[in-house]
Amino acid sequence: MTFDKLTIAEPGDLIFGRAPKPLKFRRGFEIGSGQVFPEINFTLPQMIIDESSWQEVKQIYKDIIEEVCKRAVDLYTPALVVEFELLPPMTMNPDWGAEITGILAAKLEEFYKKYGLKSALRVTPVDIRDNDRPPLMRSGIMVGNMFKSFELCAQAGADILSIESTGGKEVHDEALVNADLQAIVFALGILAVNDMQFLWDKIVTIADRYNVIPGGDTACGFANTAMVLADKGMIPRTLAAVVRIASIVRSLQAYRQGAVGPGKDCAYEGPFIKIITGTPISMEGKSSACAHLSCLGNISSAYADLWSNESVQNIKLLSTYAPVVSVEQLIYDCRLMNIALKEGNASAIKYRDWMIKSDAFLDPQAYIFQPDIIFAVAQKIVDAASPYKMVLSAVGETLKILDHAISENALKINDTELRWIDILAMQFETLPADEGILIDSMKYSQYADKYLPEEYGIQ
């Protein structure tokens, strides 16, 4: 599947709740055809996962899903998506992940039959290849267990398969704190893209075999790390914005291999993918403050087809357990979006534009989330000849846009940041047009010992 033009041809048509390629689910609903639904995530409280605690682990997941579904019914949610993000031991022992998947799927089925609660289950194994440094991406026991995990979870009742894959991260992590644009582009534009090709080809095959939906990937390990670091004042926000843009192409690769969405909640590159591929996306923002703070609290919901809390531990708040609190908040947020949608396009667009105005001018990471900018950057991507060139022209375009925004005073930014816009522009100039040159030069860089070229199919 190649995308040589934008599936959503008009910035005005990029909006929450509507995607050109909606997805149908067996428990009675469709994503992307006119409504936004909550996607609830949850994880274990502070505890060890091993044989001795396994019974307790299962009980916790049973309790969570029961409570969450009850609340969803009480609040008449039109449909509910549940994400089960495996924890590392659950992928290392694929049976464990599958067992929890089975528990969740059974409960969703029960609530569908008993109360008509429409639902879908997204299952996200861990990219455990990241366990070794330098990581083995295509060989070794981790790779085997990871794919086994996908296989067993698909069997056990998953409706959607996703992953937060980490190809290229071993280089990117260090490149990021060095603010080394060349290494960042190498990691995202070459290593990551190659890995996505390899990885998603296999995931799609598994998904087809068990006839579940190959959802999508996320640049969490790259761009969300950057977002969190920027929020902590450790790296420039401008850099975080650039990293987000540079990560679009590697996430897009999943769709080139046959993924169909819904995109993963923490993939803030989602809107760019939605405009290119037309697939529905999951997003998160103020709703996921429990998982990480952000400067995209409202603007991130402007294009969401699913609205998520990313993750929260199962701990007791004053009212009840945290996952139930999250699902209630998600449901109420979705109600507003759905009422605006129901009122017609003008109202929906109005609401979308409020979400955008709310955040766009306060942070470069939010600024690039405006429809016309998403449109312009996405256009550059579909026009480029190779993934590497896509990254180059998307980043180039973004640096231009930000520079212009600053000179126009359209964007709040402090001096410490300003200095970095120039440095990044300088670095960008030095990027070779031919990726071969970059690949060679990296062999002699400080990053050389971090990655294994053959694991990415390059010499």
Add this chain to the structure above:
Amino acid sequence: MTFDKLTIAEPGDLIFGRAPKPLKFRRGFEIGSGQVFPEINFTLPQMIIDESSWQEVKQIYKDIIEEVCKRAVDLYTPALVVEFELLPPMTMNPDWGAEITGILAAKLEEFYKKYGLKSALRVTPVDIRDNDRPPLMRSGIMVGNMFKSFELCAQAGADILSIESTGGKEVHDEALVNADLQAIVFALGILAVNDMQFLWDKIVTIADRYNVIPGGDTACGFANTAMVLADKGMIPRTLAAVVRIASIVRSLQAYRQGAVGPGKDCAYEGPFIKIITGTPISMEGKSSACAHLSCLGNISSAYADLWSNESVQNIKLLSTYAPVVSVEQLIYDCRLMNIALKEGNASAIKYRDWMIKSDAFLDPQAYIFQPDIIFAVAQKIVDAASPYKMVLSAVGETLKILDHAISENALKINDTELRWIDILAMQFETLPADEGILIDSMKYSQYADKYLPEEYGIQ
């Protein structure tokens, strides 16, 4: 201060962010004149409060306020209101409550000077009279400590004084689970009102002495208890709606004694008070799911001048501490409201109406939050001759409205509820027009030993 007509004469003028009688604060901002601001609340995690833990208690409040203010600055909030709700030992030992008040006030002052963060501090002592059963409302050591607590907190830097007072609750608690409308009306329309007269007269005097603002009270102990019980399926939602209406008059009494707002966040009767008195109100909804679940998640924000999380313990979530998570969510919610307001009245009203549509038809407690109903009920209240008569005609009107809504199929409601609409109507018929008769009959009721008439100035 008597209110014999509605200050907001048009249902269309009842909206978030705007109140006819805005309030000015010394740290640079005004509530009710065109913007909605976050009001953040927080409380201690699981721990004991005594001499041995006091240092730790203070440290926790120091940490919370520091983190919350930092985040508020990072997110450019136009202004921040902080509520410090004392815990019982802090009112029993008035010095303790004052010490924490001082800590919070100092930090707010520091952030105002350093970063220009505009802010106000609301302090809410506990109604510790509730400690004894039957409670002494006007005499005894509890009363003394309670007023001392107000006094010292006012001295220590509070900008606003509030309380969740409990006069009449000793009767109401049992009346509620018995669904005994007569006793409910007696508790709210006679006991509670008399206590509010006594209590708020004193609070206003103290506030004036230290030139701080006498905020307002809340029927939390009555109507929120009913709301929580209804949500747990223990009492009819219709009853909870009626209790909310019956509680308006007792909360209104604070304003008759000289309170000027902002109303307390958990006082969901706020919109009725706002339309009558014109004072700004604080509200909570989906934002306070951490404190209690609710069926008013969006509709409650339709008339809010402050938007609150009610309360959350200082525990660590995956991102950071829960109070910081709450303040981030509040700030983003407020941004949307303020953008709609800035766009002009049509947009603000549109957004308000979405909030209303979101919840109004799914629960009787939400149904009565529609502008025209608020208007109709409030009109009944200002037209009535005495507090008791106000309660009667407000409740009567509400029962009529709900009955009509159900026959029109304008409100989702199940059969178990339906049965109770009739029972409540029946009970209403038996209420005497003359409160003297009710007062006498209660002397021989099952509630007789629960309260002390003389503590309410009745025989």
Add this chain to the structure above:
Amino acid sequence: MSIIDDIKESVIRGHIDVNSKYPPDLKDKPGVKDLVQKAINDQIDVSQILRQGLIAGMEMVGKKFSDGEYFVPDMLLSAQAMKGGVQLLEPLLKGEDTKKLGIVIIGTVRGDMHDIGKNLVGMMLEGGGFRVIDLGINTPPEKFIEKAREHPDAVIGMSALLTTTMENMRSSIKALRDNGLQNKVMIGGAATSQKFADEIKADGFTRDAAQSVQLVKKLLGIAA
């Protein structure tokens, strides 16, 4: 339909006697009291009236509540109606019929004034056939100890809703044990959890009143 069934039915509907106007549709019709009196006059076996009429009816009520068909006030009406009937039977009943299943001592711990939840639990337990001694709110450990001494077989139920009073459950339990009292202790209240119960060595926990009857039976070894 036999008079026993009628009794059962009127307990379920919470219709006390011919003069009581609830439920509206049964107004002026004979209620539990009237029917029980008639049954007695008809020489029907009193323990049959109690078991198959009154108790069977109350069990149905409990079920309806768990199924969300009844609210607490519905239950209270039925409980009242049942009481009316029992009062008439009591003088005629043999020992084992009147015997309660056991004693439960409940109270909200020191520093905490929340008691609605606790009261509901007490109500459920009474409905479930237990004798309930309610120590009220703001209960110091000494008070728990005193009552526990008087009733060494009683189950103790502690309630707390504040994060800052939960710890008083821990100290209350410790105080009991330090005084050599082995009464089973169950806890509850919005802020509590099974995890917390285990942590403070409570013997039991439930999230809502409905389940508390089962819990007490389990703690007393009456049910599994």
Add this chain to the structure above:
Amino acid sequence: MSIIDDIKESVIRGHIDVNSKYPPDLKDKPGVKDLVQKAINDQIDVSQILRQGLIAGMEMVGKKFSDGEYFVPDMLLSAQAMKGGVQLLEPLLKGEDTKKLGIVIIGTVRGDMHDIGKNLVGMMLEGGGFRVIDLGINTPPEKFIEKAREHPDAVIGMSALLTTTMENMRSSIKALRDNGLQNKVMIGGAATSQKFADEIKADGFTRDAAQSVQLVKKLLGIAA
């Protein structure tokens, strides 16, 4: 402005040598290396070059970072520049000047692959004058023990970001103690807190890398 000041200034600006293009405005101007070499040639006291030039400069950098004027990459540039200078001085320095303040062994605990935070801490500590031994991610207790044996005076820093790996800090600390190792242990990572640190008997905790230098000094009794 003396050459010492120039050195300090170029460390602060992160300008390595005349060939390095950062920062843009200093391109083609002499950098730390060049200036240090010149200072050496001018016979300036090497330990003065080190202390008042390089170290003083790096201290300013740390301050700028805490004040939000610098980002991590700014710091790294300065650190690199400083290293360049130090390399030229090393052969000429007397013992006490090169001596490190102490050793810190850091690692992300077993099962956890998050290491960005840990790496930043390591970086800060090196900048702060400590020798850092990084055990990487997914570190089993045995590995901590092995290194702790080799360096009984070293401070051990453990990082964990998952709620499901925090407990491995507890077991790692226990393993150390069970093996009779008394190294001071500090912990950190998004999910951790002072409360948790106390609970698992860690000797120290900080919420961010910046404070970790102070913490280590405190643990080693170098600073209060």
